[in-house]
Amino acid sequence: MLAMRPNCECCDTDLPADTAGAWICSFECTFCASCALGPLAGRCPNCDGGLQMRPLRVGSALARHPGSSTRVRAERAAATHVERASNPPPRLAGVRALCSEDRREWEALWEGYLAFYGSALAPSTTEATWRRLLDPSAPMFGRVAVAADGALLGFALALPHAGSWTVEPQCYLEDLFVAPGARGAGVGRALMEDLLARCRAEGWTRLYWHTQAGNAVARRLYEGYARPDDMLRYRMLLPTAYSGA
Template structure:
């Protein structure tokens, strides 16, 4: 595991990032238009945009996981909050603590930004991820509601 590096997404990482992104969407049985994928990629590279991304990369250059998150203002704190939006580890690399390391990296980035809270959500059926999340975080008592627009 020590040969796995967690690092920010770079412009040269498109061929590493996109299969992870598509794997993440497939896991949740979702599709997005190609234009949304293009737009997401551009936002990850734009320093003026609040969305940031990290990759977990093996020593041989294989991409093993991704995390994408954004820092946003909050009415409850001066430093705002960070929302961990996307977290994915390729099935072959699960069980190697990569998800935990990606969360830890976002935690450190959130502290550096002065954020008060790092938070995320997952589908109820995602028991594997929930077991990890309940080890590294406190489950929030909130119930989420959506209006599809």
């Protein structure tokens, strides 16, 4: 049974057992979403294992088995928090279209994005995605946030398409990712604003996306633009989806 530790070991934020937003490693080192997805970059500073969202404990289960009241501050995690505070993220210069010269940096960000979701793709799938993003005849496109020194800070991948409920096209934001070291500098917001400007310029009348319910950092950004609705997502992986994977 999980101890359900009550605080972030990095910044000491309260993390009640019945509230989303806690991330844990296999040893149950516990962190808030801001630290887990920001300075810790999805890795536990104590064991170097991956971090995953902690499940909730609610209702009668919580009454029978309350979470731990022992607060933990890990020296290595706290040092990471202090280091982050003393090393501000790089300055954002702007957002532009993805180009062929970005391959190496984009792929590094892409691998970080997949690692965050605990996913892995065959190299052939990543290659196909890259080719689509650079193909002017393909509907999918990519935008990248760039630092003053030209380094890539994040990306947004989107897919405009026709819909049955609108006359005009709509746009699906499939992927948005900000490098851990660049978080807190307005990069995610800049990517969103850039995409909104593209939608308005093209006459796309609907922009939509989804994220994990427990991804508190992303939700703080997204809910500045729209509120989540009550629709559920259903997804089937058909046999052909596994080709080359």
